[in-house]
Amino acid sequence: MLTDRQLLIFQVIVDDFIQTAQPVGSRSLSKKSEISFSSATIRNEMADLEELGFIEKTHTSSGRIPSEKGYRYYVDHLLSPQRLNKREVHQVKSIFAERIYELENIVQKSAKILSEMTNYTSIVLGPAVRENKLKKIQIVPLNDHTAIAIIVTDTGHVENRMFHIPESLDPDDIEKMVNILNDRLTGVSLDHLNNKIYKEVAMLLRHHIHHYDLMLNSIVDTIKMPANEKLFFGGKTNILSQPEFHDFDKVKGLLHMIEQEDGIYELIRKNEAGISVKIGRENNNTAMDNCSLITASYSIGAEQLGTIAILGPTRMEYSRVISLLQYLSKGLSSELSKLYQNE
Amino acid sequence: MLTDRQLLIFQVIVDDFIQTAQPVGSRSLSKKSEISFSSATIRNEMADLEELGFIEKTHTSSGRIPSEKGYRYYVDHLLSPQRLNKREVHQVKSIFAERIYELENIVQKSAKILSEMTNYTSIVLGPAVRENKLKKIQIVPLNDHTAIAIIVTDTGHVENRMFHIPESLDPDDIEKMVNILNDRLTGVSLDHLNNKIYKEVAMLLRHHIHHYDLMLNSIVDTIKMPANEKLFFGGKTNILSQPEFHDFDKVKGLLHMIEQEDGIYELIRKNEAGISVKIGRENNNTAMDNCSLITASYSIGAEQLGTIAILGPTRMEYSRVISLLQYLSKGLSSELSKLYQNE
DNA sequence: ATTTAGCACTCAGTATTAAAGAGTGCTAAC
DNA sequence: GTTAGCACTCTTTAATACTGAGTGCTAAAT
Numbered sequence: 001m002l003t004d005r006q007l008l009i010f011q012v013i014v015d016d017f018i019q020t021a022q023p024v025g026s027r028s029l030s031k032k033s034e035i036s037f038s039s040a041t042i043r044n045e046m047a048d049l050e051e052l053g054f055i056e057k058t059h060t061s062s063g064r065i066p067s068e069k070g071y072r073y074y075v076d077h078l079l080s081p082q083r084l085n086k087r088e089v090h091q092v093k094s095i096f097a098e099r100i101y102e103l104e105n106i107v108q109k110s111a112k113i114l115s116e117m118t119n120y121t122s123i124v125l126g127p128a129v130r131e132n133k134l135k136k137i138q139i140v141p142l143n144d145h146t147a148i149a150i151i152v153t154d155t156g157h158v159e160n161r162m163f164h165i166p167e168s169l170d171p172d173d174i175e176k177m178v179n180i181l182n183d184r185l186t187g188v189s190l191d192h193l194n195n196k197i198y199k200e201v202a203m204l205l206r207h208h209i210h211h212y213d214l215m216l217n218s219i220v221d222t223i224k225m226p227a228n229e230k231l232f233f234g235g236k237t238n239i240l241s242q243p244e245f246h247d248f249d250k251v252k253g254l255l256h257m258i259e260q261e262d263g264i265y266e267l268i269r270k271n272e273a274g275i276s277v278k279i280g281r282e283n284n285n286t287a288m289d290n291c292s293l294i295t296a297s298y299s300i301g302a303e304q305l306g307t308i309a310i311l312g313p314t315r316m317e318y319s320r321v322i323s324l325l326q327y328l329s330k331g332l333s334s335e336l337s338k339l340y341q342n343e
Numbered sequence: 344m345l346t347d348r349q350l351l352i353f354q355v356i357v358d359d360f361i362q363t364a365q366p367v368g369s370r371s372l373s374k375k376s377e378i379s380f381s382s383a384t385i386r387n388e389m390a391d392l393e394e395l396g397f398i399e400k401t402h403t404s405s406g407r408i409p410s411e412k413g414y415r416y417y418v419d420h421l422l423s424p425q426r427l428n429k430r431e432v433h434q435v436k437s438i439f440a441e442r443i444y445e446l447e448n449i450v451q452k453s454a455k456i457l458s459e460m461t462n463y464t465s466i467v468l469g470p471a472v473r474e475n476k477l478k479k480i481q482i483v484p485l486n487d488h489t490a491i492a493i494i495v496t497d498t499g500h501v502e503n504r505m506f507h508i509p510e511s512l513d514p515d516d517i518e519k520m521v522n523i524l525n526d527r528l529t530g531v532s533l534d535h536l537n538n539k540i541y542k543e544v545a546m547l548l549r550h551h552i553h554h555y556d557l558m559l560n561s562i563v564d565t566i567k568m569p570a571n572e573k574l575f576f577g578g579k580t581n582i583l584s585q586p587e588f589h590d591f592d593k594v595k596g597l598l599h600m601i602e603q604e605d606g607i608y609e610l611i612r613k614n615e616a617g618i619s620v621k622i623g624r625e626n627n628n629t630a631m632d633n634c635s636l637i638t639a640s641y642s643i644g645a646e647q648l649g650t651i652a653i654l655g656p657t658r659m660e661y662s663r664v665i666s667l668l669q670y671l672s673k674g675l676s677s678e679l680s681k682l683y684q685n686e
Numbered sequence: 687a688t689t690t691a692g693c694a695c696t697c698a699g700t701a702t703t704a705a706a707g708a709g710t711g712c713t714a715a716c
Numbered sequence: 717g718t719t720a721g722c723a724c725t726c727t728t729t730a731a732t733a734c735t736g737a738g739t740g741c742t743a744a745a746t
């Protein structure tokens with residue numbers, strides 16, 4: 001559909017624009033070493049490329065910039081996977097250098113390093129806890145009327161919540177209850193827990209403990225809490241350095257969306273495994289106009305855990321970012337497997 | 344030192360500028376109902392006020408704006424405490440409306456409401472955990488080589504950390520150790536814990552448990568973790584709406600400082616009890632130029648727990664913000680006392 | 687001795703114009 | 717099919733002038 005020469009010109013336009021953020025004109029193109037024909041020829045080809053919708057003008061007599069369709073084509077067909085250089089490999093590896101055992105810490109650090117390396121904003125969707133399996137439930141009474149319920153999952157995630165102890169409850173009953181719960185529920189994944197409690201365990205409790213229901217509700221609440229997985233950010237202010245965002249309303253909208261988190265969650269969540277690139281309006285969010293989002297998932301074995309993402313202008317270094325995300329997500333996956341795979 | 348008329352003029356200038364963000368001129372002042380003399384008279388008085396350093400010009404023929412010294416005087420001498428209206432009282436009370444037992448949640452919500460009410464950025468320094476007293480230590484083994492240490496404090500704060508189990512350790516010994524620790528350390532405040540462990544408990548452990556030291560280190564690490572108290576923010580992007588921050592470099596510096604958190608921590612931390620107002624360069628931080636920070640502490644009984652703060656332009660609604668912070672910090676203190684005071 | 691009116695002067699902001707530079711599209715020659 | 721050439725468009729920048737808000741000072745009025 002495109003001739004080789006059109007392809008060449010298009011590629012050079014995109015590459016140049018990604019670097020300089022300036023519309024690319026025929027004359028400056030003709031001076032590039034990869035291009036051997038005159039500016040007039042280029043102009044003809046550019047007119048065709050524009051008609052096909054791959055590039056556009058910012059005004060009647062300006063140079064050309066890639067359109068969203070153009071970026072899409074570029075990403076789908078023209079991207080040459082870029083090898084990371086030693087420095088970059090080293091930086092990514094530094095995430096795993098210290099022996100940190102906290103999943104959250106690793107994830108947090110990933111976001112930080114990623115944003116520093118790219119100068120874009122990085123977003124990491126923390127591990128989904130809902131598929132974790134229950135390891136232990138504990139209840140620690142604080143005083144006569146409050147106690148704290150703690151649940152630990154098999155990946156070492158700890159969730160806790162305070163609750164009110166019903167007046168009428170015998171302290172011994174608390175212990176009894178915790179024992180029953182641990183006995184029956186260990187190994188059950190968190191999103192099945194709710195079901196299992198009411199279907200199988202509630203009856204059992206009723207036999208042994210008075211007012212079991214009041215306390216049970218608090219525990220169920222604790223389990224339900226992490227409805228949305230946690231988001232981690234790096235370089236939230238990096239967008240301010242991008243020339244395309246030297247516009248207050250634009251920045252305001254974007255930062256506001258980031259602060260709210262809901263919008264981001266929407267954007268990142270619905271993603272299949274592997275790398276995905278969403279360009280501009282493909283994100284279905286006006287705040288994301290002129291922005292691209294590249295996401296990659298990380299996992300333990302076959303179980304998809306979470307997502308890492310880079311948010312930048314549509315004029316993004318797709319090749320480098322994709323390589324980076326690929327490398328990091330692979331690293332994360334293998335490192336986490338090492339830690340949590342119950343071999 | 345200032346005549347009544349100068350005081351009046353100064354007050355009107357500050358009030359007007361706080362509202363409009365525009366330099367105030369003699370003519371517009373003379374039209375105000377509180378002022379009964381001519382613009383020429385005002386000009387003379389303003390010249391004096393400028394000489395005294397309370398107001399300044401943005402350029403030779405501009406109206407006047409308050410100087411930092413002026414704001415300081417205004418805050419110290421001219422502020423009339425403003426009563427909150429019903430709506431505002433209601434909004435603050437809504438923070439405590441739901442029966443939330445999580446300290447963190449209350450604090451988080453305070454930050455949110457505060458920023459919404461003021462349109463400035465709010466910062467809340469979470470409760471200092473270090474003076475909490477240990478309620479319980481627990482260790483939950485996840486698999487053969489990792490376990491998770493959990494400590495619970497008397498205010499219901501939960502801290503946890505994963506660690507490596509030394510190969511040579513007998514599983515029974517873990518339980519033994521936890522029992523000894525709980526026995527000896529319950530009721531000790533977190534910042535004394537470290538000391539107490541090495542001085543009194545370590546010896547005891549040595550008698551009973553092989554390789555106790557490896558594990559002990561992990562537990563000590565867990566305790567040490569929350570070195571800085573957690574910061575909560577509200578309305579980080581509100582600064583973008585303030586006209587004085589329609590300057591990219593300014594905003595970038597400020598948002599960057601906020602993102603880093605260290606700087607903020609420095610600013611907020613060193614504060615006595617009660618309300619404190621720091622204006623512009625009094626904050627000793629170039630990113631805070633043209634910004635004021637108002638802080639208030641909250642406490643349980645005599646024990647100072649944390650700080651709530653509002654960050655805005657020096658042209659801030661001091662009166663309203665101070666009233667608001669006063670009211671909220673009092674509310675927070677009493678509400679938290681109700682929850683955690685072990686009556 | 688204050689207060690005020692009047693006037694010359696300053697400066698930011700805005701609009702207008704002109705000129706320069708980058709780029710295009712089209713046509714005609716190669 | 718390719719290229720040189722030219723007219724044209726549009727942005728950017730600088731220069732210029734004008735307006736309006738405001739000041740400082742002086743001299744008159746109170």
